[in-house]
Amino acid sequence: MIKLMLKDGAVREVKEGTTLLEFAQTLSRSLAKSVLVAKVDDVVVGLDTELTKDAKVELLTFADSEGKHALRHSASHILAQAVQRLYKNVQLAIGPAIENGFYYDFDVEKPFSPEDLEKIQKEMEKIIQENLSIERKELSRKDAIKMFADKGETYKVELINDLPEDAVISTYQQGEFVDLCAGPHVLSTGKVKAFKLQSIAGAYWRGDEKRKMLQRIYGTAFEKKAELDAYLTMLEEAAKRDHRKLGRELDLFSLQEEGPGFPFFHPNGMIIRNELENFWRQLHREYGYKEIKTPIILNRKLWEQSGHWDHYKENMYFTQIDGEDYAVKPMNCPGGILVYRTQHHSYRDLPLRTAELGLVHRHELSGALHGLMRVRNFTQDDAHIFMLPSQIKDEIQKVIDLFDKVYSTFGLSYHAELSTRPENSMGSDEVWETATNALRDALNERGMEYIVNEGDGAFYGPKIDFHLKDSIGRTWQCGTIQLDMLLPEKFDLTYVGEDGQKHRPVMIHRVVYGSIERFIGILIEHYAGVFPVWIAPVQVKILTIADKHAEYAVALEREMFAKGIRAEVDDRNEKIGYKIREAQMSKAPYIIVVGDKEMEEGQVAVRKHGEKNSIVQSKTEFINEVIEKIQKKA
Template identity: 50%
Template structure:
């Protein structure tokens, strides 16, 4: 007898070897129909997989994360099947699952066109409707190489030839198409219903620019029609919110080929930057941080001591002077330790909190650069707390509470909390890891946070909390962090004098709330679709006259509002008022004040709020009170 243990703890008995599909059928016809794969221990297998010994088993359906991966992997193969049907001379290479979908690379004599993409997707739909079974077979490596060479698939033969000679390889067939793959796959093509091909791109074979340029077809696949539609809607909304597009339209910044990966901030964009920086500076001042400033260029010997030279040298910009080698700093923490080491520190000085708007440079690959979200030069709201092990929990609680308020003020109300715990390769005693992990967990619990455990994903020297915010269209952005680090104080010989009169190593807590200011401003632009809240908007009020007779009154209003500390734009052009309103509305301004003779005589203004909302005529005093309230409430 073979005993199969299901996730609910129940056990099913079978007289002999049994497939995953047969187990699902024994549970119920509904599950048998929904089954995409099985999970035995931590391994996902086909529904045709035969179980020959007592085993735990979970039936994987489209509702499971693993099920969605199986759908996407199988849809990648369906894409290759369709391409071979339409373009028999095309050669298939690789087709992995990626976030939200998949891609497949092809070698073909001419570039695919958007029209080809539509034809391929149509063919995929037709092949899926045939509901052909997906079957697996295993061949010795050399036999598989010969097979693929025989059918003209030289790229597949090259892939298989790189596998050790004593290994077998698995092939999956659906209809007339057979492909190399480890699997698992859906039991039949009819399970693949909700997919869409997204775009074409180029990709070098094996990622080597010396090799042939292949054609990459990207696609997405989902378990349900609604999930697919929601994803496509999110992409459409994300395109509208793209910070690069809005940055141009709102005249905030630009990226120039003369300085790839670096940002040229325009006056309006720099106003937003200053709004974020000055807000965060006040956060420092109100929460016990001392602001410091370290140099940009530091001798490489410091980076050798910290270990960065060995690990990150290729991502560091370097320079030389008087036969000494220097690096532009990629991070601020070593500099903060050097500041800590100046003068004798006592346990009474701890916790000691340093904060810096530190400009860092990292030599990111050009292909990874993305607007102001991924750059080579960036500024962090970087803070480091020097404390004892016993102070970690209290600092975690204080920091989490602070971070929640900051995110709320910027318009983010949903935060995901993750605790990354000790990796397999680590330094330090188990006792110190226990203390650090328990302190961070206790801090999150004390802050009322539900959190996930990211097992084994901590740094080699300490655990960390990752704070991820969710934006208006459901995307997730990991910005904040709280990381325990006893390693760098050890490497750079940081000490304090304890209550016992002896010298001790402090623990260093790396913490950031917004992280890179460039990236965070990009996130803000996309979160608010360019319509930044009143307190942060580069121009808060535009004043528009109808005729020249209101010019002097408009200037009086502008002066009054500027004295209130508001950022005001005055438009006295001799243009139709409808045109001026339209132009200023496109700049997503919080308020537009329209002034005609009636308003001038009454000492009032006609107020239009963002979104073309007519708030009617107000006294200047009432408008001043309203906008002051917006700014106070961070609206």
């Protein structure tokens, strides 16, 4: 008998050679039906794996990320099998699971069409109905190469040749279909009950634009049809909310051929941007920050000293001035460090909180650019806090308090992720351990749940990332707290302690919005273009029924402007129904209509966005209501 320790610490005994599925059946029939793969001593394996020694065992369902991955990876194999059944002379490339689904790349004679997707979907449904067993086999390198070479699968042969000499080479077979794959997979094709093929795209083999362009089919898969339907509905809603589409319709920003990845903000977009910056400045004053501004272009020597030249050069832009190399800043931190260094500091000065709305430039591949979400220049709402080691926990807590204030104002919830030391990092193990533990302790003391991302920290320090959830359930990484004990050392930053001696400060890098451009893109999609009153570009649309009402409407607009309300008059000689429909398309929070009665009685007929009925109010009552919403950021 062998002993198996479960996730909850319970220990069970089974016969040697028992499979993981058989073990699951001894625990619960319902669990055995829902389990997809398992983790044995932290390695994810298929349920047909035999247990041969004492081990830690965790049974994984679709609720676990590894379970989702296995189901979707299996769906990609079903896709490849369906394509091979339907089309001749197809070569298979790769077909992994991805965050929300799967894809497979094919080398085919003729590009796929939307009609092809329908045919492939139906063939996949047949394969799932056949409930074919998915079986793993291990092969020698020689046998694997021969098998795929005989099939004419040149991409698979290339992949095998690139594997390390000691790599275990495995295949998975379902019916007549065999694929090179490390796995693991679910036990049979029948497990993939709810799936949808979504789109076709071109993709270079191995992402190399010098290699052949392949046809990529994307799809997604879920455990239940209801989950799939909910996801597809969310995608439809996301398409309606696409910030690029709404950005054009609401005249907020544009992206021009003359500056790919460099957004142009229009007057309406600048209103939103300025309101976000005003809110940021007000809040940072309340939390004890002092604003600074640093240059966009700085000498190469600075970037060598900071480590960016060695660790970040491929993402930077360069120029020459007076025969010397300069770089356009990709980050604000070295400039903030130089500001700190202009004065001598005592322990009494710390913590010193400096904040900057700093324009940075980073080189992104053209294929990665995406509206305001991925650009080549953006404004980081950076802050750098210089502090005593004893102040780390308190400062991190205050930063999180500030984050709470900002995100709750916009109705955004969040979760935290702790990222640890990456491979290309600077500094000693001891410094990294101290910094990482400080962040972990701050999160634990606050009682926050968080995920650990091993190896995903910045090259100079560990970090906490804040992932925001929007109104349709998507998450966006925005806020970051990075703890840095390395740059203060590289720049020889000091303060005079109580003992009269020089000491090294600790530094926090942090952003709340992350990138103002990206945050605006997130807000456009979060609100579907219907912004809260305080940041709406036009807060009130004033519509006239006839020409004679124009004077009253303009006077009303001026009165609102004097009280800080952004109003706009539509006094065109058009039918009022037409003007109301246009005003609704502009997504202004309030539409007011003025006619004879309103003009005589000093009233307004108010319609809130999304509502069909109007209410009549005195203009004073209405103006006070709008002012209150602006002040409260409701």
